[in-house]
Amino acid sequence: MKTIALIIALVVTSIFGYSQEQTETFSVTVKVANPLNDNGHVLIGLHTADTFMKGKGILNAKSKVTDGQVSVTFENVAPGNYAIMVLHDENDNDRMDFEANGMPKESYGMSNNPMLYGPPTFADAQFELTESKEIVIRF
DSSP, rough: HHHHOOOOOOHHHHHHHHHHHHHEEEEEEESSSOOOOSSHHHHHHHEOOOTSSSSOEEEEEEEEEEETEEEEEEEOOSSSSEEEEEEEEESSSSSSSSOOOBBBBSOOTTTTTTOOOOOHHHHHOOOSSSOOOOEEOOO
């Protein structure tokens, strides 16, 4: 009898422990409002403060511009603070190209669409994910 009670207690404890480990996840849909042309691809990255401006994001997508529009959805994203970075990689070399003076040759944008005169910071682009969102990026 004690063995059956112990087994039931362990099963119930395991179920409650497992249910608390699962957190609700959300989707983030990114739309690019105004690509200049249909050349190349648009690279989209979902970033945390640790990955922002340091390479690839925690989730990444590559999409063709179709009829002047781009839309990508990141699924199963845990709640938290994130930023979106977008690059229109017109020559398909998977990186941003720069002029001799250091200015970008290709269009780019980020969440919150900040107007900057220098390198962006995570604080400029961050948003809190507490529900599924649609974010529109303008170049």
